[in-house]
Amino acid sequence: MxxxxxxxxxxxxxxxxxxxxxxxxxxxxxxxxxxxxxxxxxxxxxxxxxxxxxxxxxxxxxxxxxxxxxxxxxxxxxxxxxxxxxxxxxxxxxxxxxxxxxxxxxxxxELTQAAREHTIAFDEVAEQVETRLESERVRRCLRGLTELQRQAVTLAYYRGLTYREVAQTLRTPLPTVKTRMRDGLIRLRDCMGVTS
CATH class of the missing domain: 1.10.1740.10 (RNA polymerase sigma factor, region 2, helix turn helix motif)
Incomplete structure (x- = not known):
């Protein structure tokens, strides 16, 4: 009106x-x-x-x-x-x-935020895949060690034991454990392609 x-x-x-x-x-x-x-x-x-x-x-x-x-x-x-x-x-x-x-x-x-979230999600997935692949590679290389080397490295690096504690756990002389660990770590480094 x-x-x-x-x-x-x-x-x-x-x-x-x-x-x-x-x-x-x-x-x-x-x-x-x-x-x-x-x-x-x-x-x-x-x-x-x-x-x-x-x-x-x-x-x-x-x-x-x-x-x-x-x-x-x-x-x-x-x-x-x-x-x-x-x-x-x-x-x-x-x-x-x-x-x-x-x-x-x-x-x-909104588009910028969505792109940011997509990138974060992609980065997280990529990181998870990379971590998984790295873990598989470490496991494969660990299988290439002798039993004593594998046990010593696992106890020291995955359970956080000292050389002395590893020797006590494995009931092996300390110098032998140190030698086996040194040799085992060298073999792991070579297997994984790490250059010093």
Whole structure:
């Protein structure tokens, strides 16, 4: 429903003069004048916004933002700078572009986060595979050691025992354990292709 133009507005005068008079009343806080302004400008503002935003629901939100801007900034309107319609169209276009940029920035952030999460997941899987392959290689190389070498290395490196504790556990003289471990570690290093 379109509200009638305010009383005292020139009936035969150009629409721009009528809206300028309405805007002056809006600047003084006249809610009826704002309702008239809303009815006069909402279709134009919505048309501009929907062409930029291309989403009806978001365009309706932007329309409301523009109309609130017009209410709040009514005192700043300068008739010499242009018509009320031009001023409203400028605000509408600016708000619509801001909404599109904001939506694009949010989308970019989501894509960046998704890529980051994908990279992390990939890195974790790659690390797990690499660890598993390395463990299999160590097990294969351990099988190439003598029984005493394998037991000594396993007790020292996987159970954290000292040479003396390994010797006591295996009931083997300490010098023999040290020699077997040294020889075993050399064979492991060669098997795994580690260069010193």
């Amino acid at each position: 379109t509200r009638p133009l305010p009383s005292g507005a020139p009936e035969a005068g150009p629409r721009g003069d009528v809206l300028a008079a309405v805007m002056r009343r809006v600047a003084r806080g006249d809610k009826d004048a704002f309702a008239t302004l809303y009815d006069a400008l909402a279709p134009l503002v919505f048309g501009i916004v929907v062409r930029v935003v291309r989403d009806r629901a978001q365009s309706e939100e932007v329309l409301q933002e523009v109309m609130i801007d017009l209410w709040r900034q009514a005192a700043r309107y300068e008739p010499a700078a242009g018509t009320v319609t031009t001023w409203a169209a400028t605000i509408a276009h600016r708000r619509a572009v801001d909404r599109v940029r904001s939506a694009q920035a949010a989308s970019d952030r």
